[in-house]
Amino acid sequence: MSTELKRGLEGVVVTESDLSYIDGDIGRLIYRGYPIEELARQASYEETLYLLWHGELPDSEQLASFAEEMVAARQLSDGVLEIVRNLAEADEEPMAAIRTITSALAAYDPDADADVTNAAANDRKSRRITAKMPTALAAFNRIRNGKEPVEPRDDLDHAANFLYMLNDEEPDDVLADTFDMALVLHADHGLNASTFSGMVTASTLADLHSSVTSAIGTLSGSLHGGANANVMKMLQEIDDSQMDPVDWVVDAIDRGERIAGFGHRVYNVKDPRANILGEKSEELGEAAGDTKWYEMSVAIEEYIAEEKGLAPNVDFYSATTYYQMGIPIDLFTPIFAVSRVGGWIAHILEQWEDNRLIRPRAKYTGPEDAEFVPLDER
Numbered sequence: 001m002s003t004e005l006k007r008g009l010e011g012v013v014v015t016e017s018d019l020s021y022i023d024g025d026i027g028r029l030i031y032r033g034y035p036i037e038e039l040a041r042q043a044s045y046e047e048t049l050y051l052l053w054h055g056e057l058p059d060s061e062q063l064a065s066f067a068e069e070m071v072a073a074r075q076l077s078d079g080v081l082e083i084v085r086n087l088a089e090a091d092e093e094p095m096a097a098i099r100t101i102t103s104a105l106a107a108y109d110p111d112a113d114a115d116v117t118n119a120a121a122n123d124r125k126s127r128r129i130t131a132k133m134p135t136a137l138a139a140f141n142r143i144r145n146g147k148e149p150v151e152p153r154d155d156l157d158h159a160a161n162f163l164y165m166l167n168d169e170e171p172d173d174v175l176a177d178t179f180d181m182a183l184v185l186h187a188d189h190g191l192n193a194s195t196f197s198g199m200v201t202a203s204t205l206a207d208l209h210s211s212v213t214s215a216i217g218t219l220s221g222s223l224h225g226g227a228n229a230n231v232m233k234m235l236q237e238i239d240d241s242q243m244d245p246v247d248w249v250v251d252a253i254d255r256g257e258r259i260a261g262f263g264h265r266v267y268n269v270k271d272p273r274a275n276i277l278g279e280k281s282e283e284l285g286e287a288a289g290d291t292k293w294y295e296m297s298v299a300i301e302e303y304i305a306e307e308k309g310l311a312p313n314v315d316f317y318s319a320t321t322y323y324q325m326g327i328p329i330d331l332f333t334p335i336f337a338v339s340r341v342g343g344w345i346a347h348i349l350e351q352w353e354d355n356r357l358i359r360p361r362a363k364y365t366g367p368e369d370a371e372f373v374p375l376d377e378r
């Protein structure tokens with residue numbers, strides 16, 4: 001057995017996957033062979049889900065029937081809604097709430113007891129989890145703000161329906177298209193930490209709800225999905241301080257802090273998703289007649305690239321994109337989960353196609369021959 005340490009599993013290849021590929025040296029990301037730029041501009045989230053789950057882009061008939069099945073799965077049962085209400089009234093953090101709610105969905109899923117090898121049940125569960133997470137998140141946000149949940153609408157697609165349920169107002173095309181694009185951009189990303197944790201759980205033959213719940217917990221951390229909310233909090237802090245953004249960042253780096261939204265384990269150049277979201281952030285600022293957040297972000301990006309050789313990751317410009325869409329900051333990371341659940345499920349199903357327990361080892365550095373002293377003699 002090799003005892004070579006790979007801290008953080010950096011560069012370790014643990015499986016084969018047909019789902020997504022990242023070339024970190026040139027900033028290239030593909031889902032099943034399709035460049036992220038083309039998918040973001042031309043494919044809907046539903047098409048992307050179909051691609052990830054079924055291996056190919058759907059034709060119009062396949063898409064219509066898949067979208068219909070997704071729509072049919074949006075409603076929450078009374079039991080789940082009660083849990084959503086309790087969590088909102090207890091002032092739970094939205095990311096913790098969506099984790100708990102996703103876990104609770106299992107209790108009301110008619111296929112909850114199906115074996116993980118049951119492909120038809122997995123299909124249904126995949127659709128139910130993915131379709132219900134946005135309904136639950138929107139309902140949670142409304143209830144915590146003293147409002148009643150808004151029922152999902154059958155005539156709106158996944159992205160537009162979420163914004164409608166969040167705001168009780170049908171989004172205009174710019175908002176709906178921007179959100180759909182953000183969902184496509186966040187849907188998959190190789191063996192990122194949350195996907196890997198979902199796969200580890202799945203590899204024990206734990207069920208889909210458990211595996212997705214593990215992944216949500218892992219996404220929440222500030223080194224991973226939690227960074228998008230931290231980016232916006234940082235920008236607000238800079239704005240409130242009335243300091244020059246670069247001076248603020250210089251001070252933060254001097255204090256030894258990490259700058260949220262920068263750096264990546266796989267990309268050595270700018271994340272291609274940050275290019276697209278940066279454009280969106282700028283467009284939204286221009287449309288509102290105030291490009292303050294975008295300009296602040298660009299100034300920080302230029303400084304950090306020059307001084308630290310670090311480039312923005314997906315979380316850097318998603319922050320100002322969501323913020324300018326009027327989305328509350330503490331929903332940014334749960335929204336990441338609402339999209340990434342598609343990729344998590346695809347990787348979990350792929351894991352089960354050729355399962356082997358995931359179980360690495362540690363190099364033991366503790367004592368070898370400790371002499372046990374009974375409690376009353378210690």
Ligand SMILES: CC(=O)SCCNC(=O)CCNC(=O)[C@H](O)C(C)(C)COP(=O)(O)OP(=O)(O)OC[C@H]1O[C@@H](n2cnc3c(N)ncnc32)[C@H](O)[C@@H]1OP(=O)(O)O
Nearest residue numbers: 222223224225227257258259260261262263264265313315
């Ligand atoms: C969707 C996503 O998950 S994208 C990532 C979201 N996370 C963030 O934006 C949080 C900020 N970024 C980071 O903390 C890191 O870049 C990570 C966690 C994303 C990647 O971490 P790793 O691959 O382990 O890189 P590592 O932590 O070894 O960093 C390498 C060097 O760059 C520095 N560095 C990396 N990111 C940053 C940052 N954002 N700000 C300041 N310095 C940084 C580290 O301090 C380290 O420097 P050192 O060698 O002098 O100690």
Ligand SMILES: O=C([O-])CC(=O)C(=O)O
Nearest residue numbers: 189191192193265313314
């Ligand atoms: O791949 C990673 O390590 C993090 C990331 O960008 C993602 O999950 O989208």
